[in-house]
Amino acid sequence: MAFRPTKCHGCSNPFRRLTPPPRVSTGGRVVGLAISKRLVELMGGEISVSSTQGQGTTFTFSIRTEVSTTSRRQYVVLNTNDYEDKKILIVDDNQTNLLILKSQLEQWRLIPVLASSAAKGLEALRQEGPFELVITDMHMPDCNGVELARVIKPLHPGLPIILLSSVGDETRHTYADLFETILTKPVKQNQLYQAIQQQLKRLTPPPAPSEATPHLLDQLFAAEYPLRILVAEDNLFNQKVVLRTLNKLGYEITLAGNGREVLDILEKSSFDVILMDVQMPEMDGLEATRVIRSRPWLQPIIIAMTANALPGDRDTCLQAGMNDYLSKPLQVNELKTCLIRASSLKTPLV
Incomplete structure (x- = not known):
């Protein structure tokens, strides 16, 4: 950021904000300059500024100090024998x-x-x-x-x-x-x-697994509730989360990045369940669902995935033709509950 030359003399005054150009925010930079100026002065030094409008600003300081006798980093050395190799x-x-x-x-x-x-x-x-x-x-x-x-x-x-x-x-x-x-x-x-x-x-050693205690993520889940699942999600981070969770439940997943890709995939393959993100580029989940319901395809169970948590959002998804609803970030138990419901409602694939 560059200041007008007439403004440079006051740029390090405490609590004084210079008027920035349109659409430019100085944020906390000016307060930081006042703090920097004070620190330099406490160390017996001086700070100066030169600025060329449209090009940038250079701040220079000098302080009084002694030559270091060592360049080795100083660390806090503590007894870690009980926790090493963690x-x-x-x-x-x-x-x-x-x-x-x-x-x-x-x-x-x-x-x-x-x-x-x-x-x-x-x-x-x-x-x-x-x-x-x-x-x-x-x-x-x-x-x-x-x-x-x-x-x-x-x-x-x-x-x-x-x-x-x-x-x-x-x-x-x-x-x-x-x-x-x-x-x-x-x-x-x-x-x-x-x-x-x-x-x-x-940290304590985990208890020995018991046959009577079900695991939250168990690959036998897919064997008990077999489903062909298509995931429609454009966010790469969310894709990884959903795919990893479903893989841990034992499912092999097909992935689509937006509603149009979903339609292209459904032209060639059928699925029991579509986990459909509501907000996607090119074609969102609501529009994709309406198109799917209008086509003479084997109809899948469509489960909405959305960060919106208002009661009206659920109604909007159901009115578009979706069957169920999940809020982001996905909770494993809620996802499993939706998949169990979908398994009981699915149409047999031929």
């Missing part, structure tokens, strides 16, 4: 944060596995598990820490999750029940270690 998944889109956390956990003799997005984190849970703990950042593109935790909890109900959240982010308190610990960034090493130690200490 595998921990770290999810953060910022590569610098990932490397810092990786270095610290390795110093504590833990085994960090890094994921740069929520989708990659779920993939790591599937391919590189089991894990003893998940540490996730709050703010990430496509899927934030809260949304990721809401997906993980039904699949791994005993897996503790620590959330790293920025100062001033109050939304995390709304979902505190999803996380065992919420730490505010920047996180001090002692705080991080204590949070990790507390969660690892709580």
